[in-house]
Amino acid sequence: MSDLARIRELSNSACIVGVDESDEIGTLPGKSQLTLHIEAITNAARDAGLKVSDIDGIFTAGQHSPATIGEAIGVVPRYVDGTTVGGCSFIIMVGHAVLALHHGLCDVAVVCHGESGRSGVGVSPRRDTALSGQFEFPYGFGGAPTYFGLITTRHMHEHGTTLEQWAQVAVSTRKWAALNPKARNREPLTVKDVLDSRPVVWPFNILNICLVTDAGGAVLLTRADRAKDCAKKPIYVRGAGEGSEHVMLTQMRNLTFSEATRLSGEKAFAMAGVKGTDFDHIMLYDAFTSGPPLMLESLGIAKRGEGVHHFAEGRSTPGGKLPINTNGGGLSYTHSGMYGIFPIIEATRQLRGECGARQVPKAKLSLVNGMGGMLSAAGTLVLSNER
Amino acid sequence: MDLERPLPNPITPESRPYWEGARAGKLMIPKCRACGKPFMYPRVACPFCASRDIGWVQATGRGRLFSFEIAHQILNKAFKVRTPVVLAMVELEEGPRLLTNLVGIEPDPKQIRCDMPVEVCFEKLTDEVSLPMFRPVTGGTR
């Protein structure tokens, strides 16, 4: 059997059956990040019509290991995965969960996230910064904007992209946030507002950069045959892919094109048997306004330098031809640090038809793509409400 | 002494020739003896061919400004250089890229261009540590 045939066997074999955030998201100085995890897990289990004790596979990234989560929710899992390659880890872990479910290594998988990114409650300060401490911090680097800015400047140099075009990404995303009661920033936004906002690291002003919040999220999956017995319409994982290229930005082969994203997208599309042009709804990890356009380029959905066109002239906004980041994104809805769980939650809700004012009519095929680090790692999902 | 910048920390054993070179005003970089390619950051196997036969060469110190950004605020409290500061990625003539600061030019995106030629200069932080920085080869003021 060919590799592709083996991969295709996994397509549609498992479903997302439960999703939810923590009880609240935003500024939560009274909640530890472990609490954010637990709230999200219990809420997602209720959404699925399953009990927390049904969970026997735990997939989580960040500071808390799957062992900590299992202990906290009183579960002794028979499968654990702690892959931590940045904010897209949760997207990658949906693929890992499909694999584990398909092979009977677990029956109910939870992919969960909790992060007190704003308030820092119950957070350990330890991070892997040895190489950065040696070669980057003495120059004032530190914090994601100081790295993604370099990618963005080079893209402007190579492709002639402009500050106005990046600003359009923020404006488009805010239009969706206005329709999401859970979004943090919902007031109208113009290109001029973005260009006039406080400079942080040129080419970025503050409105080019994601929020910093406290939030949790969880996604429950089970095999397709079992998913039919859950409370909500099952959402099929048709395709899943992952990639990892670099950590240090100096090691990125091409500063304006993410090799990890290309690889991740190709694998996910091949497993699903779809093309980049087939989607009617797209969720892209938007830590910075330049991120989503570069992802569209690396995924092959836009030509090099033309990802920004997707955000022009209302194409990506409510009522547009190809809605993107319909929850309001990391830019306007929430961004706790490792944002990747939230685009999965939104895609699931859109495919179920639960999104009220921001519902994308007849959404059938949704793309979720996220990055870890600075386009360093990537995870891609192809989700659908039909097999 | 109150330093304006965090010192490189931790200096790893495999990087010592880099920092000893900088202290002496030389930009030393690792070079694979098997495939002949120089690379950064220092490590004990070549990232191109995985050979463990690694030597060191002195780079010319010339290169191009591969990308840049202008920091108006700095998150790291140990970094006290007055903003705005130009944070830069330089591609050396030999190929490897470094993160660094661009000095000797106004921190103005209209004056700074990707691909402009740059050359290394060193800022002494302590008796032990000097930091490689880069400045424009032509144009700009010292």
Ligand SMILES: [Zn+2]
């Ligand atoms: Zn080599």
